[in-house]
Amino acid sequence: MRIATSEIMRKIDNYCINELKIPGIVLMENAALKVVSNLQLDKYSSFCVVCTKGNNGGDGFAVARHLHVLNKEVNVFLLGNKDGMSDDCRINYNILKEIGVNVVNINNIQEINILRDSIEKSQVIIDAMFGTGLSRKIEGIFDSVISMINDKGKYVISIDVPSGLESNTGEILGNCVKANKTISFQLYKRGFLNYNTSNLIGKIVVEDIGIPEIAINKFYNNECIVDESMIREKIKVRDKYSYKGDYGRVFIVAGSDGFTGAAYICVQGAVRSGAGLVTLCCSEKIQPILSSKLVEAMTMSFDQKEKVKEMIEKSDAVAIGPGMGNNEVTYQLLQYVISNAIKPVVIDADAINVLKGRANILKNKKCKVIITPHLGEMARVTGLSIDYIKENRLEVSKKFAKDYNVIVLLKGYNTIITDGYTTLVNPTGNSAMASGGMGDCLTGMIASFIGQGHEPMEATYIAAFIHGYCGEKLSKDMFCVNASHILENLPFIIKKFTGEFMKD
Structure with a gap:
């Protein structure tokens, strides 16, 4: 529309x-x-x-x-x-x-x-x-x-x-x-x-x-609202001869002491939406906790510097930010990822917060970048008030995307997705989903769809639509919908949009 x-x-x-x-x-x-x-x-x-x-x-x-x-x-x-x-x-x-x-x-x-x-x-x-x-x-x-x-x-x-x-x-x-x-x-x-x-x-x-x-x-x-037909048209149907390597290597940098849940949800968002191989990079202190929980993903620590660089370079998509903390360590890691990545990078949560006054690092990159702020994070990185952004979401998002040559996904009612030239509005989702972890799940999904071969803009609006659609469907029978509910139902909802079984 x-x-x-x-x-x-x-x-x-x-x-x-x-x-x-x-x-x-x-x-x-x-x-x-x-x-x-x-x-x-x-x-x-x-x-x-x-x-x-x-x-x-x-x-x-x-x-x-x-x-x-x-x-x-x-x-x-x-x-x-x-x-x-x-x-x-x-x-x-x-x-x-x-x-x-x-x-x-x-x-x-x-x-x-x-x-x-x-x-x-x-x-x-x-x-x-x-x-x-x-x-x-x-x-x-x-x-x-x-x-x-x-x-x-x-x-x-x-x-x-x-x-x-x-x-x-x-x-x-x-x-x-x-x-x-x-x-x-x-x-x-x-x-x-x-x-x-x-x-x-x-x-x-x-x-x-x-x-x-x-x-x-x-x-x-070039402004439109995403609808089901767009998703059905773009979701890739799996060929019966494919294997895990065909569905992407996703590298996620997330988590800190006391915030293991954000990292877990982000990784599971990637796993449950179909990424072939997912690796979490976190602090050595929390790695044992997350290794025991993430039975379908691999883990490593920030301290394994050579391996981190190798993973950034060979991954099909990188996500960074959930649960990391608004601190200098997060900024240094973000800077390292951006300077070494060739494939798309999804920036969320504290990796956005650390850009306050330092967003220029987004200009010096060899990779595509997707930034996924909510209103508060967008206010911090732009210096604009939340009220102003609320009233001018399209204009603010488009300008930031153009100025820094990134894709912006501005969360909220009628989520805005823009590269500064083409703008899409995601109509799915509702207030039943207003709980911690939802954004972490979405970040993992975006990285996953990039890993599976979708262009960054395409992956972003597909992930946003399915994430919100899943929440809407669940909220018909649930007072509140948590990230764990979304994760549980993602494969079924995505299957609905393929419209067919495995290709012969």
């Missing part, structure tokens, strides 16, 4: 209308039909459609016409005067008048009672006030009507974008409709990714309204 800003949508619309000669009224009609198809007409019979004079209002007038033709009870309102009404909106407005549908014009607070009555009596409120182009603060009668919809509406559907939501940032422009469902068109709006929008947009449906691919591809900026 591709993501767009309001500027991109405007360019696409203009290109369709001016260059491809698709009349705007055709796109408006297609949009209206898709809205109607999502209205559960077998369940609901009375509708209140609230419109303004722009194209979003035109969509609403067209929806109202179809509801009238279907013999539904429909009350239609135009907020504000009709001076300056867009051409396509005026066409649908006039059609309604011609077929005998009364459009009540609400110009001031004194006239608002009739709208309040309709909102209270109707089963469904259709918000067709403001679309993706809104940039000014909601005020006056529009503010009052939005508050009334939120207070009195039983079930609210927003067309394209909940009115009052800045579609690029997810910012509330003074006041915003709280929709139960948002029916958006063609591309997912970037503002929907904001942390604060989930209680405003409700269930999201993105409908194709007949915009040709040539128009989308001309302006689309």
Whole structure:
């Protein structure tokens, strides 16, 4: 599912209308039909459609016409005067008048009672006030009507974008409709990714309204949401003649005294997601503990310097950071790994924390690097506040990825994965997974998929999607999902995405 800003949508619309000669009224009609198809007409019979004079209002007038033709009870309102009404909106407005549908014009607070009555009596409120182009603060009668919809509406559907939501940032422009469902068109709006929008947009449906691919591809900026089809397409099916060497050597540098669990989970994340050979490098003090627990992986200590160098050089992927501690030893080990590695390196946890003020070491490398911070770690390494990063996750991630030529996986709701040029958003996972060890598991999985032959960007989004997907499935029957539950179920979930048994 591709993501767009309001500027991109405007360019696409203009290109369709001016260059491809698709009349705007055709796109408006297609949009209206898709809205109607999502209205559960077998369940609901009375509708209140609230419109303004722009194209979003035109969509609403067209929806109202179809509801009238279907013999539904429909009350239609135009907020504000009709001076300056867009051409396509005026066409649908006039059609309604011609077929005998009364459009009540609400110009001031004194006239608002009739709208309040309709909102209270109707089963469904259709918000067709403001679309993706809104940039000014909601005020006056529009503010009052939005508050009334939120207070009195039983079930609210927003067309394209909940009115009052800045579609690029997810910012509330003074006041915003709280929709139960948002029916958006063609591309997912970037503002929907904001942390604060989930209680405003409700269930999201993105409908194709007949915009040709040539128009989308001309302006689309390589941002999309990962879905199951992408994972099924990319997961490698195992050939029956393959052996462990075909599925990668993964080298993991992790753990410290008191933090053996992080190292264990990271290693198991690699093992359970299919890596052929996994070796843990840890301090000599904790090596006996982890050797006894890791029956399917090998261990060695930091002190075996020549062997460490050899393992870094011959491994297909290296992961470093979980449970190591934010200290100089961790920094020295990270620096050593980066300077010696040729194959991709996944940097997580304390290996990110030690980059505070020293991120320039990421610029001098011969290997691909994937950095996997949560918000706090991203704040430390960038010097930006957590609140700022929350509001600008895409921009912050893309800039860091470009500046340091790395892949960034910024964890959290709608995890961001970007190399600075292509950006993917992972929609899987939920708060049932909010517990220690989840990130360690993900780090091991990313390294594992790289070891199995996936390109670093590909391995990162596959791991993120499956990790979150596994947690979602388990949370249907569990109050909380821990990393150990993910590890236990990973092979079964990955098998689901191969879609077939071993190749002949």
